[in-house]
Amino acid sequence: MNASLPRILVPACHQTVKGLPSYTVGDKYVEAVRLAGGQVWVVPGLQPQDVADVLSLVDGVLLTGSPSNVHPRHFGQSVHDDTLPLDERRDAWVLPLVRAALVAGTPLFGICRGLQEINVALGGSLHQAVHEVAGLADHRPPAEDEAGGMYAPVHEVLVEPGGLLAGLLQVPRLAVNSLHGQGIAVPAAGLRIEARAPDGLPEAVSVPTAPFALAVQWHPEWRAAENPHSQRLLAAFGSACRRHQARRQRLATERAAAASPPPDHDHDPG
Numbered sequence: 210m211n212a213s214l215p216r217i218l219v220p221a222c223h224q225t226v227k228g229l230p231s232y233t234v235g236d237k238y239v240e241a242v243r244l245a246g247g248q249v250w251v252v253p254g255l256q257p258q259d260v261a262d263v264l265s266l267v268d269g270v271l272l273t274g275s276p277s278n279v280h281p282r283h284f285g286q287s288v289h290d291d292t293l294p295l296d297e298r299r300d301a302w303v304l305p306l307v308r309a310a311l312v313a314g315t316p317l318f319g320i321c322r323g324l325q326e327i328n329v330a331l332g333g334s335l336h337q338a339v340h341e342v343a344g345l346a347d348h349r350p351p352a353e354d355e356a357g358g359m360y361a362p363v364h365e366v367l368v369e370p371g372g373l374l375a376g377l378l379q380v381p382r383l384a385v386n387s388l389h390g391q392g393i394a395v396p397a398a399g400l401r402i403e404a405r406a407p408d409g410l411p412e413a414v415s416v417p418t419a420p421f422a423l424a425v426q427w428h429p430e431w432r433a434a435e436n437p438h439s440q441r442l443l444a445a446f447g448s449a450c451r452r453h454q455a456r457r458q459r460l461a462t463e464r465a466a467a468a469s470p471p472p473d474h475d476h477d478p479g
């Protein structure tokens with residue numbers, strides 16, 4: 210691992226694997242961080258009070274997707290379908306992590322569940338079952354054995370002109386995969402909608418007041434090296450992390466200089 214690369218924090222999921230409680234992160238997210246030019250710091254979990262300290266050690270945060278849903282109590286609702294998985298350990302520290310990262314100016318890139326976490330962390334709400342909402346399509350994945358598999362592109366997203374995504378991708382629309390049953394219902398204050406599905410569901414958001422805070426509902430990490438749009442998103446995130454790394458290192462140097470005593474010019478070396 211190249212220690213000079215920006216450190217990108219990736220929160221792990223907490224789930225049961227073969228009957229054992231486990232912390233997990235998908236390979237494709239690790240590869241995406243490397244494609245962005247970062248070094249991967251997978252963190253299994255933190256106490257909320259430790260989040261700010263850990264953020265001071267990293268240069269970016271990637272919020273991955275997950276089959277689990279954000280617990281609806283975080284947006285004032287009860288669970289709509291109790292057969293679907295939750296990950297309350299992840300909720301408990303990642304929602305505070307989102308808020309702290311925005312305060313610290315730490316670059317933030319959210320994917321799928323990561324977009325939903327950003328919206329909920331900032332006070333927005335989710336549709337718990339998009340496909341049951343009148344006028345909205347079914348955004349759940351195709352069957353694994355369907356042509357192209359679960360991550361095949363299945364709909365377009367319409368990029369909102371003049372935003373961060375439009376500037377990065379330079380296209381008015383793009384075809385994306387779709388593996389989510391939940392989606393943004395009420396966008397949080399301060400979020401900019403960067404793209405929408407044909408049914409109007411938000412598919413990308415940003416926090417315009419942050420140095421870099423972007424989230425997409427689709428999966429750009431899937432075979433990212435083969436997709437020019439995904440490469441641009443990850444490259445932009447990586448650049449933002451390198452800028453933050455330079456700021457962090459400059460601050461550390463300034464703090465060290467401030468802490469070291471001034472040279473004693475009156476001392477007679479004899």
Ligand SMILES: N[C@@H](CCC(=O)NCCCC(=O)O)C(=O)O
Pocket residue numbers: 235273274275276277278279320321322323388389390391392428
């Ligand atoms: N559970 C939420 C979020 C869906 C999501 O993140 N899907 C990705 C699943 C696996 C992967 O990481 O690729 C919802 O259903 O909306």
